[in-house]
Amino acid sequence: MELSEFDIQYIPRPAIKAQVLADFVAECTIPQQITGSEIVQTPAVERIITTEERTEDGTETGIIPIPAEQDPPAIETLWEVYVDGSSNNGGCGASLVLTGPDNFTLDYALRFGFRASNNEAEYEALLAGMNLAVQTTAQRLKAYCNCQLVASQIQGIYEARDQRMIKYLSKVRELSSKSKSFEVIRIPRTENTKADVLSKLAASGYTTLGNICMEFLQKSSIENKAAEVMQVEHESCWMDEIIDYLRSGKLPEAKKEARKVAQRAARFYLDGENLYKMSYTLPYLKCLRPSNAAYAPQEMHEDSGSPAS
Template sequence: MLKWAIELGQFDLEYFPRTSIKGQALADFILEFDSEVYNKAIVLAEPSSQGNPPVDVMEDFPHPWWILHVDEAVNNNGAGAGIVLITPEGNRLMSVIHFKFYVTNNDAEYEALINSLKIALEVGVVKLIARSDSELVVNQVNGGFQARGPRTELYMRCVQRLLEKFGSARLEGVPRKENSNVDALEKIGSQMDSVQLGQISLGIQEIPSIPEVRVFQTQEIPRENWMTLIHNYIRMGAFPEDKLQVRRLRYQVAK
C-alpha cells in the first residue's frame, strides 16, 4: 500500500463514492421485459371516425423468435439440467434444475426439455426455437425415430403437447460444441452447488414430469423345448441318459 501511495502521489486523484444504480436497473428491466410495451408504444392502425370496430393492436404484430438451449448431466452426484433462454434482444435468462429422483440419460434429456418449455410458456414466448444436442430426443419428437418403450413414448407425447401450445415452435438438433453455453449449468445442476450459482435460479424437481409406468410381472409355465437340455446342463450339470445325446449336447454347449 505504501508503494502504491508513493507511485500515485504525483497525480491529483480524488475519491468519489459510487452512486446507487438500483433504481435505474429496475427501470431498464421494466422497459425491456414489459409485456404491455407493444400496446403502449406501437400503433398499427389509427381508429377510424366512421365507427369501424377497433383493431386489435397485437393481433397481426410480428412476434420475434426466442432461442432456447437445453442440456442435461447425469453423474454419481445426481442429475440436473441447464437452461438458457435467449430473448430477441440477446438477453440470457439462465436456470438450473436438480432432479431428486433416478433418471437415465435419455429421461434426463426429456425432463430438461419439458422444464425449459414450461419456463418459456410462463415467460410468454410465442415463437420459439428449441435446440438440444441429443439426436435421439430430437428425432423422436420430430417423428424421425420411433419411441421405444412406454416411458419414452409418454415423455415424447408430453414434449409434443407443450410445443403445440406455442404460436410457432420447432425443435432442432445442434452439435455439442454449439451447445456449450449450458454445459457449466447442467454440471452445477447435477451437483446442486448453490455456491457457484450466484444469481442463477435453482429449481428442485421431486418427481418425474410423467406418471409412473406400472409394469406387471407375468409368470410363464415352463415348457420343454430344444433349449431345455442345454439349460439343465449349464445350470445344474445334468446329462441325458442317451450317450449320443450327451455327445451332441456338449457340442452344442461349446457353441
C-alpha cells in the same frame, strides 16, 4: 512507483450518488403528454385524450377526442432455449438457457430427486424450457440440444419405443401445441457449453449456483400427480385499479385517487393476466391476490423434506 514507467494514471473514483438518483428518476417517471392546458398521464397503452376547442372569442364549443398514436402491430419474436441434461453417480440434473427479445437471458438449473438417464434428463430440461416459454407468452420457440435421440424422436426421424420415451415425447407435443411455431435442432456439444456446464453442476449436488435460478424436482414430469384444485372466485383487491390502468388507461373518477394510481402503476408491469412489480436489482415480483397469496406458502413448503428446502 514501479508502474509509473508504463504511463498508468490513477484517478480516484467519484461518488455515484448522482447516477443512482438519475437512474431512479429515469425508471420511475411517468411519461407525460401536454394537451391544451392540462398534463395528461399517458400509460403504455392506447388511450383517447380529450381537449376543449375554443373559438376566436374564447367560447368553448365542446370536447373533441384526440386519438392517441397507435403502436404498430407486434412482431412475434423468436425465442431460443439451449438445454442439456446430465446423469452420473453423484446425481441427476439438467439446465437450460432461455433467450428472448431485448437481450433477455434466463439461466435455469434443475436438480432431480429421482434417478434418470441422460436422455430423460434431456427431456426434462426441454420440458422446463417449454414451460417457461409458455409462461412468457412466447409464440415462436426454437430449442437446441446436443442429444441425437431426443432431437430425432421429436423430429420424427427416430421412433420412440420405450414407454418412458413415449410419455416424454407426448408431453413435448402437448406443450408444443400451445405455441404457433416450435422446432428442435441438434447442435454439437461445443456449441452448448453453457447449458452443459450448468447441468453437470446441478447433477453434482449443488443446492445453489449463485444468482442462477435453481429448482428441485422430486418427481419426473411424466409421473401422474393428482393436482390440488382450488376454487377461487374473483375477489377485488388493490391490483384491480392498476390492471385496469395498464390495460385500458382507465382511472378512478376522483382526481386525487387517479393521480395516485397512475404514479403507482409506473412500478408495475402487466403480462397477460399476470401483474408484476418491477424491482431495481431483483427479478420481477409476481403479484398475488389474497387467497392465492395464502396458498403459495403451502405449495412452496409441501416438499419440505427435500434437500433443496
